[in-house]
Amino acid sequence: MKTIEDFTQPYGLVDKIDAFGYLEYLRNNPDAPRKAGKVVLVTADTPLKASRGEGKTTTTIALIDALRARGIDAAAVLRQPSMGITAAGSKGGASGGGKASLTHPELVDWGLCGEMSAIEAAQNLLVSFAEKAIDEGKLDDVLVPRVSEVPSRSLRKTIVDAGKNNVAERVVLTPTCELMQIVVLSRSMDELAERVGNMTAGTKDGRGVKFNEFVELWRITNILTDAVKPAKTQTKAGSPVYVHGGPFANVSLGIPTLVSVEMATALHDVVVVEAGYGADAGAQKWLDIACREFGAQWPSAAVVVTRATTWRDDPTLQWRYPFHVNRLESMNIPTFPLINLWEGEDDLVDSLKSTAASLGFREPVLGNLFRDGGDALVSQLDAFVDTVQAADIPAAPESHRGMALRDNIEWVSKHAYGVPSERVIDRDGFEDSLNNARELCATVDVNLDDLALVAVKSPATMTDNDSLPEDQRSVTLKKVEPHTGAGVVQVNLTTSLTTPMPKIV
Incomplete structure (x- = not known):
């Protein structure tokens, strides 16, 4: 019998794994040893600014370190970030920070996995x-x-x-x-x-x-021979981490590769998957694209990360975090709020717990993960561990393949952004863009309605103006761009750029 080591080769300071070959081997050898790992999705509140993260990667790393400290075989699957944005200082990297960090963060942040x-x-x-x-x-x-x-x-x-x-x-x-x-x-x-x-x-x-x-x-x-192979590295505490796939869940998929997650679930009992930006972006795309349309594993639990300042400092935006938590719970995904404390915020713990209780959340998990890493979480994970260990591996919901694209857009607007169909607005030229996309697809024997919907949107907003009252929020549709090879169709909403500029640092 072969093991994962037979499909692994050194690649500088990390390893590269032939995940395609390993998964094919498992399919052809049903008696080969494998696990049936469960997926936990780590997502976040919608950030106040596009250039500011909530701490998903830091949380993901701290979480697997804490789980392994409790004797659970856990691993993480992270996305390879964009060097052009990360290195320019426009966004945090995909390597965590402080005590909750990878051993060689520069390899991930500077694109050296190749x-x-x-x-x-x-x-x-x-x-x-x-x-x-x-x-x-x-x-x-x-x-x-x-x-x-x-x-x-x-x-x-x-x-x-x-x-x-x-x-x-x-x-x-x-x-x-x-x-x-x-x-x-x-x-x-x-x-x-x-x-x-x-x-x-x-x-x-x-x-x-x-x-x-x-x-x-x-x-x-x-x-692409090496590019299709996930990189394997580890946290400072020695927990296994696989890095593969692209960021930018606001303007693309923003999720790890499906093979990296499928491979990890065959190797570990719990696989923590990080999805880009907020729950309206990366989590929406993991659930509605990766799982619903491409057969990825539906999460057995989810963690929604927020900074105290994001959640509570702007009264007009306080609705977003409860919206995310409640939406995932409504999809039968046990969802745990995690509040990523920064320096000087330890005295906020009691008030944050009180607010969470008033909203009907599960018991929140809180900690300064940059400072304390997984040590901050070990004693707080009883309910989380019980839930994940008791949960079955859920079946993915039905595909939206064949649903009229307009209906699909309105479904996502309602469920992911809280905007009903009557407030989904066409900008001038959208209808022409939609018709042109449909005609182009027809000439290459593709049904536009069979393509998975990728919403292209601002990372820091869920609607045209999140500060408006609930009954006034809208979503504006801009243009349609089919990707017939990937099997997806991009629909631009509100403000969005696929070539964003870095901030000056």
């Missing part, structure tokens, strides 16, 4: 093939954007001077691109290659043209 640069190179090569196809008369335009790990306002929209064949182009950050979505969702190299081939490169005489019509796909898949 997947970002490989995905960037592969999608840019696809765009180069598409540009050459214009020269050869196979395409009239290019629909796939170039990608970069370094943000630049000038790259959001450009015109390439190619004589009589001038080509409009744009550049998005690597985590937001379709190829990153394909890596996150694929469970084998064959599936990945098929999805890349089904990407719509551009149009010819109004008809969509896929890359498999003019590109030898091995050129792309070879670049």
Whole structure:
């Protein structure tokens, strides 16, 4: 019998695991040893600012350290962050902080696990093939954007001077691109290659043209050989952590790869999965895309992280945290509020517990995890551990495949943002964008309504204006962009950018 070590190789200071190969081995060898680990989802309150995190990664690391201190075989699956944003100081990294940190945080924060640069190179090569196809008369335009790990306002929209064949182009950050979505969702190299081939490169005489019509796909898949392998590292306390997949749950999937989580559940009893930004973004996408549409495991429990300042300092926004907790509970996911204290906030514990009790929350978990790490949580997890150990592995709910896209948008607006259908507003041009997307998909034999909905939105807001009273909040629809290879359709809501700029630090 083989073990996971047979599929693991050193990659600098971390290991890389052939998760595709390991999971195929398990499928072909049903008697091979494996566990049936349960997934716990860590998500967060909607942050007050796009550049400010609530502490999901710090919490995730502290949580698995605490669980292992209690004798539970726990591991975490984190997302590989965008170096261009993290290194520029615009957002915290994906490596925790203080005592709740990884052993080599720089490897994660600076993209040295390799997947970002490989995905960037592969999608840019696809765009180069598409540009050459214009020269050869196979395409009239290019629909796939170039990608970069370094943000630049000038790259959001450009015109390439190619004589009589001038080509409009744009550049998005690597985590937001379709190829990153394909890596996150694929469970084998064959599936990945098929999805890349089904990407719509551009149009010819109004008809969509896929890359498999003019590109030898091995050129792309070879670049991704190591990028599709999760990296294995550990916390400072020695707990196992797998890192794989893209951030940016506001403008893309923002979840770890499905294979990294499936692999981890075969190796450990409890797998803590981190999803990007707030529960309206990363958790919504883990539940409604990864689980509902692509068969990922539905969580046996959830932890919703907030900072005391996010939850209580702005009275007009205090509704958001209870909304998130109650929404997950309404989906039969036992949900535990966790309040990530900062220095000087220890004296707030009693008042925070009192507020949580008045809202009907489960007993909240509180601690300065940067300072104390998992030690802050060990004695507070009795109810959490009892719940996770008693829970079954839930079945994912029914797919929305085939639901009219407009109905799907309104369903997400109601359930994830608290906005009913009568206050979902079309901006000028949205209907044209929707019709154009439907017509484009039809030319490549894709039903737009069969694609999974990816809401592209501001990370710091759930609606057009979260400060309004509940009966006045709205969601505005901007444009539609199908990703036929990934099998998703992006719908832009309110304010959103796929090439955000860093703050000055």
